[in-house]
Amino acid sequence: MKREWPWPGSRLATVGHAKWRIQVPVYDDGPFEARFFPLEKENCRAVWDVVSSWRPDVIVLFLEHALPEIPSSLGPSLWVVVPTATVEGPGLRASWAACVEALRKGAPVAIWRLGPIDDVPRGAVVWGDLPPCVDAARIGPLRPERRGVCVAPWAAPPQVVREEVSDLCTVHVLGSSPEDGEGLVEEMREHGALLFWSKGRSTILERAPVLAMAGGLWVLTNKELPQQWGFELEDDYVVRPRVAEYIRAAHDYLRLDATSQLVRARAWQKIRESFDIRAVLDRALFFALREGDPFDGRGAGTYGS
Amino acid sequence: VRVGFLVGDLVRISGGSNVIIEHAFGLQKLGHEVVLVPADEWADQKAAWHPRLASLEVMPIHQARDRVYDVMFATWWRTVYELWKFESSIYGYFNQSYESRFHEERHYKLLNRCTYGLPLVFVTEATWIAEMIAMIQPAATVRLVPNGLGRDYFPCVEVPPSTNGPLRVLVEGPWGVPFKRVRETFELLGRVKPEVPLHVGWLTGRRDGQHPIVRGKPVEIHEQVPIDEVRTVLGRYDVMVKLSSVEGVFGPPLEMFSQGGTAITTTVSGSAEYLRHGHNALLVEPFCLDRVATYLELLHGDRHLLRSLRKGALETARKAPSWEESSSLLARQLEALLAGGPSHVNPRPALAALATLGGHWLEDLAHRNLAEEPGPWPHIGAGELLLLRRYRQLKRSPVVRSAMEWLSPALRKRARSALERVLR
Numbered sequence: 001m002k003r004e005w006p007w008p009g010s011r012l013a014t015v016g017h018a019k020w021r022i023q024v025p026v027y028d029d030g031p032f033e034a035r036f037f038p039l040e041k042e043n044c045r046a047v048w049d050v051v052s053s054w055r056p057d058v059i060v061l062f063l064e065h066a067l068p069e070i071p072s073s074l075g076p077s078l079w080v081v082v083p084t085a086t087v088e089g090p091g092l093r094a095s096w097a098a099c100v101e102a103l104r105k106g107a108p109v110a111i112w113r114l115g116p117i118d119d120v121p122r123g124a125v126v127w128g129d130l131p132p133c134v135d136a137a138r139i140g141p142l143r144p145e146r147r148g149v150c151v152a153p154w155a156a157p158p159q160v161v162r163e164e165v166s167d168l169c170t171v172h173v174l175g176s177s178p179e180d181g182e183g184l185v186e187e188m189r190e191h192g193a194l195l196f197w198s199k200g201r202s203t204i205l206e207r208a209p210v211l212a213m214a215g216g217l218w219v220l221t222n223k224e225l226p227q228q229w230g231f232e233l234e235d236d237y238v239v240r241p242r243v244a245e246y247i248r249a250a251h252d253y254l255r256l257d258a259t260s261q262l263v264r265a266r267a268w269q270k271i272r273e274s275f276d277i278r279a280v281l282d283r284a285l286f287f288a289l290r291e292g293d294p295f296d297g298r299g300a301g302t303y304g305s
Numbered sequence: 306v307r308v309g310f311l312v313g314d315l316v317r318i319s320g321g322s323n324v325i326i327e328h329a330f331g332l333q334k335l336g337h338e339v340v341l342v343p344a345d346e347w348a349d350q351k352a353a354w355h356p357r358l359a360s361l362e363v364m365p366i367h368q369a370r371d372r373v374y375d376v377m378f379a380t381w382w383r384t385v386y387e388l389w390k391f392e393s394s395i396y397g398y399f400n401q402s403y404e405s406r407f408h409e410e411r412h413y414k415l416l417n418r419c420t421y422g423l424p425l426v427f428v429t430e431a432t433w434i435a436e437m438i439a440m441i442q443p444a445a446t447v448r449l450v451p452n453g454l455g456r457d458y459f460p461c462v463e464v465p466p467s468t469n470g471p472l473r474v475l476v477e478g479p480w481g482v483p484f485k486r487v488r489e490t491f492e493l494l495g496r497v498k499p500e501v502p503l504h505v506g507w508l509t510g511r512r513d514g515q516h517p518i519v520r521g522k523p524v525e526i527h528e529q530v531p532i533d534e535v536r537t538v539l540g541r542y543d544v545m546v547k548l549s550s551v552e553g554v555f556g557p558p559l560e561m562f563s564q565g566g567t568a569i570t571t572t573v574s575g576s577a578e579y580l581r582h583g584h585n586a587l588l589v590e591p592f593c594l595d596r597v598a599t600y601l602e603l604l605h606g607d608r609h610l611l612r613s614l615r616k617g618a619l620e621t622a623r624k625a626p627s628w629e630e631s632s633s634l635l636a637r638q639l640e641a642l643l644a645g646g647p648s649h650v651n652p653r654p655a656l657a658a659l660a661t662l663g664g665h666w667l668e669d670l671a672h673r674n675l676a677e678e679p680g681p682w683p684h685i686g687a688g689e690l691l692l693l694r695r696y697r698q699l700k701r702s703p704v705v706r707s708a709m710e711w712l713s714p715a716l717r718k719r720a721r722s723a724l725e726r727v728l729r
Contacts, residue, residue: 273574
């Protein structure tokens with residue numbers, strides 16, 4: 001069976017904790033219908049029943065916990081499993097692998113890594129790394145007139161930086177939690193710059209710079225984003241690992257912001273070019289669903305990895 | 306209309322120069338007075354790669370500035386700093402990319418950004434550039450003039466050639482330009498399963514003496530091919546692989562389309578202008594470059610898909626405007642702007658001030674004691690600065706200088722290429 005994605009009436013369900021909502025497509029007027037089903041530990045069974053009754057062709061699952069039994073009525077063409085940071089813990093690996101195996105009985109399974117995953121379950125196929133994408137259509141236009149500075153409390157620059165910057169402008173501390181991606185973007189969009197100081201922790205905590213760029217902010221950070229994501233240093237965002245340089249860059253932004261406007265514009269465009277989940281999914285699925293069984297004859301880790 | 310184009314380099318093969326040459330030729334054909342003005346010293350060098358150059362007037366700055374223009378365009382970003390030298394009704398910036406990305410040096414990046422600082426008349430070929438300028442410089446006049454496809458050099462074939470035998474893959478781009486990712490492209494081709502037969506070619510304006518090998522076989526090299534012969538090379542391949550990380554609007558995939566081939570490209574800036582995933586090409590995000598090998602395996606195994614993409618590609622090429630249409634649009638835009646009178650106050654003094662400031666700053670940087678001061682390069686450590694300083698001292702030394710004078714330009718070029726190979 002050959003099917004070209006998307007076919008008329010095709011449906012894509014994304015299932016996961018509400019914190020992933022900002023980076024999944026949600027629409028019913030695009031080339032395919034896409035819905036997000038927020039999943040909590042407590043409501044698993046009920047959510048899967050709803051998903052099942054919607055009859056999606058593709059399910060993208062942000063896998064965080066061991067899954068309950070999947071309703072037998074659910075028979076999608078393809079499962080795309082995105083293991084999240086939580087499943088990296090050694091204790092959860094076994095259950096993660098078991099879930100994938102269970103899903104494989106009924107349908108092909110692809111793995112899209114959100115973070116470093118050492119163990120790939122046997123038989124599953126790796127699509128590669130999925131950086132923190134966004135549904136760009138749900139994030140508004142660039143707001144160049146917003147110039148203020150914000151910091152994320154879980155990745156705040158050292159005190160000395162905040163003191164130096166406070167001399168020139170008010171520094172807003174974001175109130176949204178790192179898990180509330182939509183709230184975070186909405187709040188950040190009121191400002192012009194994010195000063196981020198990475199402590200190199202989980203994916204969910206580290207996605208703020210990308211969300212900020214999607215919202216049209218100038219991003220200053222102490223560590224480079226993964227090179228394979230393709231963001232260009234100085235042109236899309238600014239990295240200053242040493243405190244003194246970090247302060248100088250922040251001052252430059254505040255005093256000479258005409259040049260940072262270009263950085264903001266380019267980063268905002270870059271997100272739309274390469275990190276818009278609608279297009280990313282569309283491309284990946286077009287490829288995967290060329291065949292009825294997209295993984296026919298291929299072993300673990302050989303597909304797109 | 307009297308139009309001048311300040312250009313960076315006409316001698317080397319470049320897509321950006323091709324666009325300017327085509328527009329200059331097109332405007333001249335429409336009866337306008339056109340002159341190309343190389344910003345660097347013009348030693349009357351022959352640039353044989355583009356036949357249109359022979360019929361265009363090329364003049365060094367010191368001569369060209371004696372004339373009065375209706376429109377004087379800067380093109381390559383550094384030529385913005387030369388605009389003030391000319392008397393013109395309209396000062397334009399024919400902007401083909403965000404060229405800050407061509408440089409690693411922060412001072413060049415900052416100087417590049419300053420070129421967007423005045424509300425000049427911006428003409429661009431790319432929607433994303435027009436959008437970017439409108440965002441950062443709302444007072445500027447921005448006109449979008451999509452590039453044409455040279456019907457003389459790239460007439461569309463009737464039907465895509467047959468697709469039997471090994472998949473014929475053409476890599477396009479110069480060696481040694483990191484954002485063109487040519488080296489990485491050959492590495493990625495090496496990951497295609499051995500049972501998938503490939504014939505790999507490389508179309509390049511510059512290969513720096515490289516002889517790439519893919520899966521044990523040497524790549525067929527097409528170097529410094531004059532533009533009027535490029536189509537014969539393109540027609541011998543099924544798919545072009547071009548994985549740049551920086552582009553304005555790249556022309557080679559569209560030229561490939563005209564010869565019935567398809568393309569695999571990155572989702573680079575400008576790709577949205579005419580590339581449609583699954584219709585005329587396959588697109589890959591920068592974080593999924595590994596997928597290139599599986600795309601090629603798919604194209605080899607699914608000839609129906611390959612044929613469908615090639616058909617879509619040819620349709621796209623047929624719909625693309627010709628250079629005549631594109632230049633006519635540019636001419637109409639310029640005439641309308643001139644008829645409406647200048648939309649800005651004379652920016653010439655501001656351009657002069659900008660150029661003066663930029664020049665002084667670069668001079669100061671050159672004279673700075675790099676080893677003792679922190680300098681403007683935050684990622685270069687003291688050791689690297691010391692090496693750089695020693696290297697510059699060596700280059701300035703009488704022995705090296707006299708040796709360089711003694712060597713012919715061709716030998717100097719070869720020596721430099723050899724040194725670069727060793728250092729890489």
